Amino acid sequence: MTKYEGIRLDGVGVTLGGTEVVANVDLDIAPGEFVCLLGPSGCGKSTLLNVIAGFVPATGGVFVGGHEVKGPGVERGVVFQSAEALFPWLTVRQNVEYGPKIRGASRSECAEISERYLRLVGLFHASDKLPSELSGGMRQRVQIARVLANEPSVILMDEPFGALDAQTREVLQREVDRIWRATGATIVFVTHDISEAILLADRVVTMSVGPRARIKTVAKVDLEHPRDLMDPRALALHRMLRDDIGSEVNKSLRAQGLLTEEAA
Amino acid sequence: MSVQGEVMTATREPRRRRPFLSRWPGSGAAMTVASIVGGILIWQLLSLRLPPLFLPSPRDTVLGAIELWQDGTLQMAILASSGRILVGWGLGLVVGVPIGILMGHFRWIRTLLDPYIEFFRFIPPIALVTLAVIWLGPGEMSKVALIFYTTVFLVTLNTLAGVRAVPELRLRAAASLGAGAVRTLWTVIVPSTVPYMVTGARLALGNSFLTIVSAEIVSAEDGLGALIWLARNYSRTEWVFVGIIVLGWLGYAFDRLLKYASMRLFARYGVNG
Numbered sequence A: 001m002t003k004y005e006g007i008r009l010d011g012v013g014v015t016l017g018g019t020e021v022v023a024n025v026d027l028d029i030a031p032g033e034f035v036c037l038l039g040p041s042g043c044g045k046s047t048l049l050n051v052i053a054g055f056v057p058a059t060g061g062v063f064v065g066g067h068e069v070k071g072p073g074v075e076r077g078v079v080f081q082s083a084e085a086l087f088p089w090l091t092v093r094q095n096v097e098y099g100p101k102i103r104g105a106s107r108s109e110c111a112e113i114s115e116r117y118l119r120l121v122g123l124f125h126a127s128d129k130l131p132s133e134l135s136g137g138m139r140q141r142v143q144i145a146r147v148l149a150n151e152p153s154v155i156l157m158d159e160p161f162g163a164l165d166a167q168t169r170e171v172l173q174r175e176v177d178r179i180w181r182a183t184g185a186t187i188v189f190v191t192h193d194i195s196e197a198i199l200l201a202d203r204v205v206t207m208s209v210g211p212r213a214r215i216k217t218v219a220k221v222d223l224e225h226p227r228d229l230m231d232p233r234a235l236a237l238h239r240m241l242r243d244d245i246g247s248e249v250n251k252s253l254r255a256q257g258l259l260t261e262e263a264a
Numbered sequence B: 001m002s003v004q005g006e007v008m009t010a011t012r013e014p015r016r017r018r019p020f021l022s023r024w025p026g027s028g029a030a031m032t033v034a035s036i037v038g039g040i041l042i043w044q045l046l047s048l049r050l051p052p053l054f055l056p057s058p059r060d061t062v063l064g065a066i067e068l069w070q071d072g073t074l075q076m077a078i079l080a081s082s083g084r085i086l087v088g089w090g091l092g093l094v095v096g097v098p099i100g101i102l103m104g105h106f107r108w109i110r111t112l113l114d115p116y117i118e119f120f121r122f123i124p125p126i127a128l129v130t131l132a133v134i135w136l137g138p139g140e141m142s143k144v145a146l147i148f149y150t151t152v153f154l155v156t157l158n159t160l161a162g163v164r165a166v167p168e169l170r171l172r173a174a175a176s177l178g179a180g181a182v183r184t185l186w187t188v189i190v191p192s193t194v195p196y197m198v199t200g201a202r203l204a205l206g207n208s209f210l211t212i213v214s215a216e217i218v219s220a221e222d223g224l225g226a227l228i229w230l231a232r233n234y235s236r237t238e239w240v241f242v243g244i245i246v247l248g249w250l251g252y253a254f255d256r257l258l259k260y261a262s263m264r265l266f267a268r269y270g271v272n273g
Ligand SMILES: Nc1ncnc2c1ncn2[C@@H]1O[C@H](COP(=O)(O)OP(=O)(O)OP(=O)(O)O)[C@@H](O)[C@H]1O
Pocket: A016, A017, A018, A019, A021, A039, A040, A041, A042, A043, A044, A045, A046, A047, A048, A210
């Protein structure tokens, strides 16, 4: 990694299709920190991540490593939920070499980089396969390797394991943890899964329900790695986060008239 | 708790059952042969009860085909028509694909060309035959130009639709991996659009057969359209049948060839027939 970079959101607001989706979000993420973003469906987690990635314009200040974000950039790698983000006509190796090639790495450098990161995610043996020949979990590993090949200082992940089965997800969670330690990158990780957040994050950030969603709670996860989800402190945190998000979900259901007072 | 349970419930698509009759016993090839033999049989029966000038029998048609083959007319007609189609269609691809890409990618080019696209959608090539002959003469040029017109139109529209359908995710992935506008166009948009180009090319090839017949009938010199039209002068209805059947086979063969070739060449771009 070149250098570690922090992220600062300063009064960030996003308007999409006439709706103010998120408003007034302030968040400071330290260099090398692992932050998980939790919140009810549709509150604006992806939107916030897309703002940091530079895909979506926002009001307020968005800074990465002290520089204002004005668009996508190679120092911020993005792992998407859907493997549709891979280039299906390129082999696994070619997908991983896409970034290095752009920055002018030679053929042998490219080969070396793709080998290193494909080995890191345990997919070197599948280098010459096409994405369509891989399982869902393998495809997500390719996405991760492709991002790592650019050696970004910030990695943004939007529910990268949301479409995977529980076993595969567990394996990949351990891998992300390992990669984070190995690279020292700053990671922002969006998830629906409270356990996943507790397992991985230094801090868990929850959001309130939208429109005009904002940051609700910031919880520090003060547990040593490797973490045990059955640890009483982990369970207490889990309960706290569940209630925190649950109350937001109820708020939104009530707003839509889907939840009556008795049922609540 | 029921609230959370409901929110978390994933919707799963119900497993689809194959529709009834899609599992007909016996092989597909046998069915095809049976269908063709049955068709010829019905044709034969009908021709027994009708004068040959109105409906020649299968036998008359085969004899007519042999006659046309022996004096070389049939081969010449096939070559002439195929040549025109391939040249006009090829040129149409070469021009239509870039126009479609540019229209899809640059809004201002789309806006600029849109009125013409919207207008010419309703003008079939057949309506332009007269003009083509007046402007380009009755020779090769006018016929190739009409095929070109058919092809450019279909290929442009399909390519344009393909560019518009490139998943946003893929564009974002390319951008955050460092690809600029030109590289994204070349390494993401064009490859993503290949299946649409192939669809456009196949539609255009089919329509080229419609167009070639009308063009060759108007300025009848050679080609399958001319053969069909001129047979009338000799009261040889079986030659009309020969022309029609050969046209059908030729079109089928071209389409299969194109389908097979594009599946072999572009499988990894998502072309699968
Ligand atoms: N292009 C758009 N136009 C209008 N509204 C949009 C647009 N994109 C997203 N939204 C709205 O913004 C809100 C936040 O969307 P976002 O995808 O960020 O939510 P999310 O928290 O990631 O949800 P999920 O957990 O389901 O992925 C949603 O209510 C959505 O309807």
